[in-house]
Structures are given as C-alpha cells and as structure tokens.
Amino acid sequence: MENVVIRESMAKDIPVILGLLYELGRPRPQxxxxxxxxxxxxxxxxxxxxxxxxxxxxxxxxxxxxxSIVLLSRLNQTSRELYIPELIVREKFQNQGIGKKLINSCISIAKEKKCHRIRLESGNKRKESHKFYKKLGFEQSGLSFTKNLN
Ligand SMILES: CC(C)(COP(=O)(O)OP(=O)(O)OC[C@H]1O[C@@H](n2cnc3c(N)ncnc32)[C@H](O)[C@@H]1OP(=O)(O)O)[C@@H](O)C(=O)NCCC(=O)NCCS
Incomplete structure (x- = not known):
C-alpha cells in the first residue's frame, strides 16, 4: 500500500494506540x-x-x-538490542505489507542505533504471526517462560 506512512507516534495518537492494544488482546481497563x-x-x-x-x-x-520498541542493554554486549513488545496491524489491513513496513522501520532504527539484534516474543497460539516473522528473516531462537503473579 503506497498511501501508508510509518511515523513516530505523538500524544494525540494515544486513544488509537490503546484501541489497537485491546485488538491485540491486551487487557482492557476495568x-x-x-x-x-x-x-x-x-x-x-x-x-x-x-x-x-x-x-x-x-x-x-x-x-x-x-x-512498540524498547532499546535494552545486555550485560555481555557493548551495543543494545531492539526489543519489540507489541506489533499489530488492524485486521482489515492485514496481508497488504503494513507489518513488513513497520518491521523494516524497526530494522532501520536498530541499524541507526547500532543495535546488535532485534528480539521479540510471540505467543504459542499466534501461528500466523510466526510464519510472518520467519518470512521476514527472523529465526526461532529460544523458548519463553512466564510465571504469572496475579
Ligand atoms: C502479524 C501481523 C503483524 C503481520 O502484518 P501484515 O501486515 O498482515 O503482514 P504483511 O502483509 O506485511 O506480510 C509480510 C510478508 O509476510 C508474509 N506473511 C504474512 N502473514 C503470513 C502467514 N500467515 N503465512 C505466511 N506468510 C505470511 C506475507 O505474505 C508477506 O510476504 P512478502 O514479503 O513475500 O510479500 C498482522 O497480521 C497482525 O497484526 N496480526 C494480529 C496480531 C499479531 O499476531 N501480532 C503479532 C504479535 S507477536
């Protein structure tokens, strides 16, 4: 899609960003x-x-x-890693190259910040997104363990 621009978010985007996070399945506020x-x-x-x-x-x-992006320091690396906590494309716009554009922008930022890698986690049930990440050159490099405390 050519009429799609990737840009840094601003305060005015906050309500839409929260809406997208709920679409991703993040908890809705009670x-x-x-x-x-x-x-x-x-x-x-x-x-x-x-x-x-x-x-x-x-x-x-x-x-x-x-x-979303977080630049994280690691104890055994002189450069940071770019960690991606959340990625979502609204359902109606999926499979049109938008996810790839967002990831490519992350790659550009990671290169600009001289990061040594990009890392993310994806739930076991998100089989389609696993195929997407593999298509974009990501490798499955480990298992993720979670201990819920509430
Ligand atoms: C996963 C997600 C971000 C992908 O974004 P998208 O805009 O739909 O994906 P794109 O159209 O940019 O796809 C990029 C490439 O991956 C491929 N791809 C995407 N989904 C795929 C699938 N399920 N199986 C195989 N290939 C897939 C596309 O064919 C495309 O290949 P190309 O570069 O050769 O054309 C999006 O589908 C989404 O938001 N899903 C719901 C939320 C989610 O699961 N987020 C990830 C949480 S970890």
Missing part, C-alpha cells in the same frame, strides 16, 4: 483509574529516549497499525 495509568504508560513510551511507538498512518488520517 476502572477509570486504569485507563489513566495505561495512557501514562503510552505517553512514557512516546517521551522516553530508549522507547518508541511507530504508527502506520493511512491516507494521512487513519492509524491502521503500530509497533
């Missing part, structure tokens, strides 16, 4: 105070120098996808 906390967390990603949110904007008006 109380007003939680909505405010989520807003603040997104704002922090926009403001922090070691974090970013990129959005895919269609026709200069509609946000149809997003990727």
């Amino acid at each position: 109380k007003d105070s939680e909505i405010e906390s989520f807003r603040k967390l997104v704002k922090q990603y926009i403001d922090d120098t070691d974090k970013k949110i990129l959005v895919a904007e269609f026709d200069g008006v509609e946000i149809i996808g997003m990727v």
Whole structure:
C-alpha cells in the first residue's frame, strides 16, 4: 500500500494506540483509574529516549497499525538490542505489507542505533504471526517462560 506512512507516534495518537492494544488482546481497563495509568504508560513510551511507538498512518488520517520498541542493554554486549513488545496491524489491513513496513522501520532504527539484534516474543497460539516473522528473516531462537503473579 503506497498511501501508508510509518511515523513516530505523538500524544494525540494515544486513544488509537490503546484501541489497537485491546485488538491485540491486551487487557482492557476495568476502572477509570486504569485507563489513566495505561495512557501514562503510552505517553512514557512516546517521551522516553530508549522507547518508541511507530504508527502506520493511512491516507494521512487513519492509524491502521503500530509497533512498540524498547532499546535494552545486555550485560555481555557493548551495543543494545531492539526489543519489540507489541506489533499489530488492524485486521482489515492485514496481508497488504503494513507489518513488513513497520518491521523494516524497526530494522532501520536498530541499524541507526547500532543495535546488535532485534528480539521479540510471540505467543504459542499466534501461528500466523510466526510464519510472518520467519518470512521476514527472523529465526526461532529460544523458548519463553512466564510465571504469572496475579
Ligand atoms: C502479524 C501481523 C503483524 C503481520 O502484518 P501484515 O501486515 O498482515 O503482514 P504483511 O502483509 O506485511 O506480510 C509480510 C510478508 O509476510 C508474509 N506473511 C504474512 N502473514 C503470513 C502467514 N500467515 N503465512 C505466511 N506468510 C505470511 C506475507 O505474505 C508477506 O510476504 P512478502 O514479503 O513475500 O510479500 C498482522 O497480521 C497482525 O497484526 N496480526 C494480529 C496480531 C499479531 O499476531 N501480532 C503479532 C504479535 S507477536
């Protein structure tokens, strides 16, 4: 899709970003105070120098996808890794190259910041996204373990 631009997010994008995260299956806030906390967390990603949110904007008006980025230091590496906590393309716009555009922008940032790699996790059930990552040259390099505490 040619009329899609990838750009850094701004404060005005926060409600749409929260909507996309719910689409991805992230928990919906149960109380007003939680909505405010989520807003603040997104704002922090926009403001922090070691974090970013990129959005895919269609026709200069509609946000149809997003990727979040964290630059992480590792103890055995002199350069940071670019970690991707969230990536989503709105269902209607999937399979049209938007996810690839978002990942390519992450690759450009990783190169610019001289990162040694890009890393992400993807749930066992997301079989289609696993195929997408492999198509884009990602290798399955480990298992992810989670201990839920609440
Ligand atoms: C996974 C996701 C981000 C991919 O984005 P997308 O815009 O649909 O993917 P693209 O159209 O950019 O696909 C890029 C390439 O991957 C390939 N691809 C995408 N999905 C694929 C699949 N299920 N099987 C095989 N190949 C696939 C495409 O054919 C394309 O190949 P090409 O470069 O040769 O043309 C998107 O489908 C999505 O948001 N899914 C729901 C949320 C999700 O699972 N997010 C990831 C959480 S870990």
